[in-house]
Amino acid sequence: xxxxxxxxxxxxxxxxxxxxxxxxxxxxxxxxxxxxxxxxxxxxxxxxxxxxxxxxxxxxxxxxxxxxxxxxxxxxxxxxxxxxxxxxxxxxxxxxxxxxxxxxxxxxxxxxxxxxxxxxxxxxxxxxxxxxxxxxxxxxxxxxxxxxxxxxxxxxxxxxxxxxxxxxxxxxxxxxxxxxxxxxxxxxxxxxxxxxxxxxxxxxxxxxxxxxxxxxxxxxxxxxxxxxxxxxxxxxxxxxxxxxxxxxxxxxxxxxxxxxxxxxxxxxxxxxxxxxxxxxxxxxxxxxxxxxxxxxxxxxxxxxxxxxxxxxxxxxxxxxxxxxxxxxxxxxxxxxxxxxxxxxxxxxxxxxxxxxxxxxxxxxxxxxxxxxxxxxxxxxxxxxxxxxxxxxxxxxxxxxxxxxxxxxxxxxxxxxxxxxxxxxxxxxxxxxxxxxxxxxxxxxxxxxxxxxxxxxxxxxxxxxxxxxxxxxxxxxxxxxxxxxxxxxxxxxxxxxxxxxxxxxxxxxxxxxxxxxxxxxxxxxxxxxxxxxxxxxxxxxxxxxxxxxxxxxx
Numbered sequence: 390x391x392x393x394x395x396x397x398x399x400x401x402x403x404x405x406x407x408x409x410x411x412x413x414x415x416x417x418x419x420x421x422x423x424x425x426x427x428x429x430x431x432x433x434x435x436x437x438x439x440x441x442x443x444x445x446x447x448x449x450x451x452x453x454x455x456x457x458x459x460x461x462x463x464x465x466x467x468x469x470x471x472x473x474x475x476x477x478x479x480x481x482x483x484x485x486x487x488x489x490x491x492x493x494x495x496x497x498x499x500x501x502x503x504x505x506x507x508x509x510x511x512x513x514x515x516x517x518x519x520x521x522x523x524x525x526x527x528x529x530x531x532x533x534x535x536x537x538x539x540x541x542x543x544x545x546x547x548x549x550x551x552x553x554x555x556x557x558x559x560x561x562x563x564x565x566x567x568x569x570x571x572x573x574x575x576x577x578x579x580x581x582x583x584x585x586x587x588x589x590x591x592x593x594x595x596x597x598x599x600x601x602x603x604x605x606x607x608x609x610x611x612x613x614x615x616x617x618x619x620x621x622x623x624x625x626x627x628x629x630x631x632x633x634x635x636x637x638x639x640x641x642x643x644x645x646x647x648x649x650x651x652x653x654x655x656x657x658x659x660x661x662x663x664x665x666x667x668x669x670x671x672x673x674x675x676x677x678x679x680x681x682x683x684x685x686x687x688x689x690x691x692x693x694x695x696x697x698x699x700x701x702x703x704x705x706x707x708x709x710x711x712x713x714x715x716x717x718x719x720x721x722x723x724x725x726x727x728x729x730x731x732x733x734x735x736x737x738x739x740x741x742x743x744x745x746x747x748x749x750x751x752x753x754x755x756x757x758x759x760x761x762x763x764x765x766x767x768x769x770x771x772x773x774x775x776x777x778x779x780x781x782x783x784x785x786x787x788x789x790x791x792x793x794x795x796x797x798x799x800x801x802x803x804x805x806x807x808x809x810x811x812x813x814x815x816x817x818x819x820x821x822x823x824x825x826x827x828x829x830x831x832x833x834x835x836x837x838x839x840x841x842x843x844x845x846x847x848x849x850x851x852x853x854x855x856x857x858x859x860x861x862x863x864x865x866x867x868x869x870x871x872x873x874x875x876x877x878x879x880x881x882x883x884x885x886x887x888x889x890x891x892x893x894x895x896x897x898x899x900x901x902x903x904x905x906x907x908x909x910x911x912x913x914x915x916x917x918x919x920x921x922x923x924x925x926x927x928x929x930x931x932x933x934x935x936x937x938x939x940x941x942x
Contacts, residue, residue: 412437412451421454430458449478456487461624463662465491482512490520494664498524515545519554526558529931534558549575553585560592561811562933568592581617583609583628590635595812599643606636626659627666633659634669637676638810641759646680653677668809675806679755682748700761701726701734702754704781706770708741711787718769721820721890725767728898732938734765743785747799755807763935764808765816769890772821772851778802779851781821801851805867813866814935816904819851820872820889851875868929870908872915875926888918889925901940905929 412421414433419425425433434455437443443451456471468491475484489504505521508514522537538555541548556571572589575582590605609632619625637652656673659666705722707715719740726738737757739750758764771782780798787797801819808815851871872889886894892914896907905927912925 412443412447412454420451423457425458427458427461431455431462434458444478446479449475449481449484452478453481453484453487456484456491460487460491461662463494463664465494465664480507480511482508482514482517485511486514486517486520489524493520493524493527496527496664498528513544515541515543515548515551518544519548519551522551522558523554526554526561529561529933531558531562531933547578549578549582549585552578553582553588556592557588560595565592565596581612583612583617583619583632586612587628587632587635590639591811594635594639594642599639602639603636603643606632606639610636624662624666626661627663630656630659630661630666630669630673634673637673638759641676641680650677650680653680671802671806672809675755675803675809676759678803679752679807682752697763698761699734699763699765700754700758701729701736701765701767702739702750703729703736703767704739704742704747704750704770706741706747706768706782706784709771709782709784709786711785712771712782715770717885717887717890718820720885721769721887722767724886724890724894725769725818725897728894729765732898741784744783744797744799747781747783751799751804755804758808758813759810761813763814763816765818766804766808767818767820769820769887772801772819773798774851779819781819805869809867811866814931815867816935817867817869818893819870820887820893821851866931868904868927868931868935870911870925870927872925873923877923888915888923892918892925898938900938901936902938904935904937905931907937 411419413419414436416433418429418433420430420434420437422430434451437451438448438455452471452475456468456475459465459467459471469488472484472488472491475481476488485504485508489501489508492498492501492504501524502521505517505524508517509521518537518541522534522541525531525537526534535555535558538551538558541551542555545551552571553575556568556575559565559571560568569589569592572585572592575585576589579585586605586609590602590609593599593602593605610629613619613625613628613632619628633652633656637649637656640646640652641649653673653676657670657677661667661670703722703726705718705720707718709715722738722740726736729736735757737750737754739746742750754764754766768781771786773780773782779801781801782798785797801817805815805817808817872887884891889911892911895914896902896910899907902910908925908927915923915925
């Protein structure tokens with residue numbers, strides 16, 4: 390759940406250019422009014438633009454307000470198109486600010502920051518400083534985020550969201566007491582804002598204070614249902630989804646699985662219209678599946694306040710029945726598991742797993758990870774991408790048609806969603822891009838299928854994380870390391886280990902080496918060993934530096 394406790398980016402409409410003049414369509418519907426329902430505003434603004442009766446600042450105003458309506462619906466690409474047209478006609482801090490918020494919601498933080506910079510050149514606003522701080526925070530640049538929140542507080546010391554979001558940055562930086570102080574101040578200023586109680590609940594959960602966290606989520610739900618005010622253009626349903634999903638995680642950490650499942654189901658019952666709530670629902674869906682498939686095994690104890698439990702799941706599949714067998718993945722997995730155990734990780738290990746065994750091991754790991762501070766998932770074997778989604782293959786994968794994917798393969802999006810949690814760091818390592826003849830088999834099956842399925846896109850290797858799908862999250866605090874670049878094939882190797890895992894073994898246990906620096910060394914070794922044919926790649930949303938092994942005294 391990447392951004393659910395960041396107060397929605399404020400749009401600072403009051404007093405900005407583009408608020409007036411009021412422009413109504415031929416049926417009297419106001420295009421230029423925040424209170425006009427999104428569908429009505431889109432229709433009214435569209436008719437006004439199509440009439441070609443307007444130009445200059447008035448046309449800019451219409452484009453701006455149509456962008457506001459698209460923003461309500463979560464259609465950020467069209468928000469950007471309309472605001473770009475508006476800015477051609479008239480430069481405005483409000484337009485740069487709203488376009489920056491759309492880029493932020495799309496996860497394009499550097500472009501968002503550039504727009505917020507332009508907005509601040511036109512208007513030194515507390516709202517825009519807060520928005521730029523949110524973008525810096527999303528990038529993990531907490532010093533700049535906190536500096537921007539400081540500026541926002543200086544300009545408007547009565548704005549609770551600046552305190553709340555500064556508290557979130559401090560929490561991500563490990564300062565839980567500082568985070569509580571800031572969020573408490575936000576609640577003191579305005580005790581009617583559900584966002585602040587969600588944020589404080591996350592902080593209590595990070596401290597292992599689950600009952601206090603649940604009490605704050607209860608209050609967030611109560612306030613939202615009672616009609617408490619929410620930030621401009623923030624969907625009320627988004628707050629409910631976020632509160633339910635987080636409360637479910639707190640109940641799960643306590644071992645109260647019945648209440649956890651009820652909360653995850655409640656989160657899924659609300660319609661999601663923005664990126665943050667879709668991510669929260671992906672996590673709720675994955676956690677609900679984990680709890681529903683966990684059987685009657687006793688829960689792992691939750692991490693107490695100050696705990697530092699570190700867990701890993703290591704899988705190596707090579708003995709494929711219908712695919713080319715791979716000799717090295719089991720060796721790779723044994724080596725990785727041994728190294729992680731030596732570093733103090735609680736390691737679950739699986740070799741040559743069929744679908745049933747792999748599903749059970751993953752579910753058990755995801756359940757146990759709810760009580761961990763650091764979780765590592767390593768997979769070596771066959772992997773593939775279909776329609777931009779990544780799948781990891783059990784040894785009994787056969788697949789005669791693309792429609793069987795969900796039944797036979799392990800969906801990486803679901804694993805990532807099950808791990809996604811703001812208070813845990815996750816590292817996913819995939820040496821799963823070997824040459825895979827199943828790609829051609831699925832492509833052929835899709836081509837022979839009815840017309841409705843012939844557009845299935847099957848690719849070699851694995852796909853880079855991209856826009857959110859129905860089951861994906863962006864995963865704050867998650868690093869994904871691939872053995873090779875997206876869409877490329879990795880080598881299994883002529884020795885006992887693959888080139889990627891051999892390099893990983895050389896560096897993973899280096900004391901005092903930050904994990905992203907470690908992966909840079911791995912990348913250099915693999916490039917050298919393969920003559921440049923294989924270039925490892927990673928995607929990170931880590932919330933700070935991560936060390937797998939502390940430096941020696």
